[in-house]
Amino acid sequence: MTLDQSLSGTDLAALAERDPQRPRFHFTSPGGWLNDPNGMSHWNGRHHLFYQYNPYAPVHHRIHWGHATSTDLVHWTDEPVALTPGDEGPDADGCWSGVLVDDGGVPTLVYSGRHGERELPCVATGSPDLNTWAKDPANPVIAAPPAGLDVTAFRDHCVWREGDRWRQLIGSGVRGQGGVALLYESADLREWSYVGPLLSGDASDGRPGDVLWTGTMWECVDLFRVEGTDALVFSAWDDGVTHHPLYWTGRYEGDAFTPTALHRLDYGQRYFYAPQSTRDAAGRRIMFGWLQEGRPEQACVAAGWSGVMSLPRLVTLGADGGLHQQPVPEVAALRRDHQRPDVTPAPGGTWTPVPGAGGDQFDLELTVRLEPGASLLLSVRETPDRSERTVLELTRAEDPSAPATMLLHRERSSLDPTADTEPRYGEVPLQPDGRIDLRVLADHSALETFANGRPLTSRIYPTRSDALGIAVAAGAGAHIDAFDAWRMADIWSAPRPLWP
Numbered sequence: 001m002t003l004d005q006s007l008s009g010t011d012l013a014a015l016a017e018r019d020p021q022r023p024r025f026h027f028t029s030p031g032g033w034l035n036d037p038n039g040m041s042h043w044n045g046r047h048h049l050f051y052q053y054n055p056y057a058p059v060h061h062r063i064h065w066g067h068a069t070s071t072d073l074v075h076w077t078d079e080p081v082a083l084t085p086g087d088e089g090p091d092a093d094g095c096w097s098g099v100l101v102d103d104g105g106v107p108t109l110v111y112s113g114r115h116g117e118r119e120l121p122c123v124a125t126g127s128p129d130l131n132t133w134a135k136d137p138a139n140p141v142i143a144a145p146p147a148g149l150d151v152t153a154f155r156d157h158c159v160w161r162e163g164d165r166w167r168q169l170i171g172s173g174v175r176g177q178g179g180v181a182l183l184y185e186s187a188d189l190r191e192w193s194y195v196g197p198l199l200s201g202d203a204s205d206g207r208p209g210d211v212l213w214t215g216t217m218w219e220c221v222d223l224f225r226v227e228g229t230d231a232l233v234f235s236a237w238d239d240g241v242t243h244h245p246l247y248w249t250g251r252y253e254g255d256a257f258t259p260t261a262l263h264r265l266d267y268g269q270r271y272f273y274a275p276q277s278t279r280d281a282a283g284r285r286i287m288f289g290w291l292q293e294g295r296p297e298q299a300c301v302a303a304g305w306s307g308v309m310s311l312p313r314l315v316t317l318g319a320d321g322g323l324h325q326q327p328v329p330e331v332a333a334l335r336r337d338h339q340r341p342d343v344t345p346a347p348g349g350t351w352t353p354v355p356g357a358g359g360d361q362f363d364l365e366l367t368v369r370l371e372p373g374a375s376l377l378l379s380v381r382e383t384p385d386r387s388e389r390t391v392l393e394l395t396r397a398e399d400p401s402a403p404a405t406m407l408l409h410r411e412r413s414s415l416d417p418t419a420d421t422e423p424r425y426g427e428v429p430l431q432p433d434g435r436i437d438l439r440v441l442a443d444h445s446a447l448e449t450f451a452n453g454r455p456l457t458s459r460i461y462p463t464r465s466d467a468l469g470i471a472v473a474a475g476a477g478a479h480i481d482a483f484d485a486w487r488m489a490d491i492w493s494a495p496r497p498l499w500p
């Protein structure tokens with residue numbers, strides 16, 4: 001099938017359902033294309049997740065806003081498509097990313113309307129059930145980027161109430177300088193005045209490819225406070241070269257953000273992209289991100305779908321001042337068939353199979369202890385002959401004060417030569433005694449790992465149906481103090497229409 005061959009909606013959803021790579025306990029669109037999470041909010045006892053959606057094909061084109069609701073953040077009900085690009089006007093070429101705010105009881109979306117090659121801020125108001133949306137006739141509510149700024153882009157929104165006014169950040173980049181979060185203010189979400197740059201990046205500080213390079217444009221800016229520390233999250237972007245999520249910790253005060261440190265948000269780089277967070281009714285900071293595909297567009301077209309939402313993450317402040325992330329506790333409701341395999345790795349680093357655990361849909365919790373210089377390897381989705389496998393390697397440096405490293409070997413994740421198999425790495429702050437609390441959630445092609453609250457998200461595409469095994473290998477000084485494993489239940493049962 002080629003990109004311009006269209007399938008009927010039913011065929012596309014049915015095709016997607018048949019794909020063995022399709023996750024079963026992560027949120028996906030019913031078929032077609034999904035990218036960024038949008039409008040995350042909690043209304044009248046229900047969580048709302050909107051998302052960038054193309055119900056016509058698994059390609060990024062004329063983006064709509066899909067919509068789903070949940071009472072537990074785990075099981076989702078598809079709701080009617082919330083926003084459709086206009087026949088003409090500021091969002092004729094797409095309704096790009098944005099947020100939902102409560103404007104005195106009126107649910108209100110602030111999003112980027114795309115027309116031609118540019119995006120401008122638009123507003124839409126919703127019915128009480130958030131299922132019907134009316135676009136504001138005054139759209140776009142900001143007619144152009146700030147005068148005098150030579151911007152590379154102007155899109156994506158973070159909007160909050162501060163005293164008697166609204167404030168908004170719009171992601172942007174200044175040509176020749178770098179990414180920037182532009183601050184605006186309004187009394188009514190319709191008339192906005194430009195305050196100035198809240199924080200600017202410096203693209204000459206680092207290079208494309210550097211894991212901490214802040215890029216030439218900041219997508220999906222998100223400002224929030226966690227336990228007294230402010231975080232400014234952004235997706236560092238550079239045309240075709242870089243897209244990875246980063247954040248500054250620091251202090252938001254007045255019209256400025258004073259940064260203290262720059263961090264990687266997820267060691268999976270582009271596999272956890274364009275995140276958005278919200279504060280739920282219990283005051284928790286909950287974040288979702290988009291797990292991009294690691295297989296070519298043609299493979300997605302043939303599969304009928306593209307894009308996975310991460311599991312909802314609870315974001316707290318880590319002991320080292322960085323953000324600590326873990327799946328929300330509600331995810332544990334999907335656990336079935338608890339196993340506590342007796343795992344004693346063979347001496348000399350020999351691979352030892354883990355009986356009773358594994359599959360293509362599971363949750364693992366390990367307590368690992370590493371002495372200085374020790375390593376532990378965990379292999380998942382491996383075939384009996386080990387020709388396909390994905391291996392997570394945790395290593396503690398000889399220097400006892402240095403952080404541990406985590407390395408995800410994907411070189412053998414798939415026998416499909418078109419799948420991305422680049423490795424990923426990150427650093428893990430150690431707990432006292434060299435302990436690492438490790439969580440590994442595999443859901444067909446989605447793989448989320450958390451080591452002491454540091455996430456490394458990835459996509460893997462094993463080709464063989466027997467790529468279901470788990471094995472460990474440990475050198476001297478590596479200990480597995482606990483190993484718990486569960487099969488994870490499906491969250492989808494009924495067929496899902498593309499246009500609920």
Ligand code: DQQ
Binds near residue numbers: 097
């Ligand atoms: N995706 C959206 C943009 C955003 C980008 C378009 C990030 O609004 O900048 O689908 O993935």
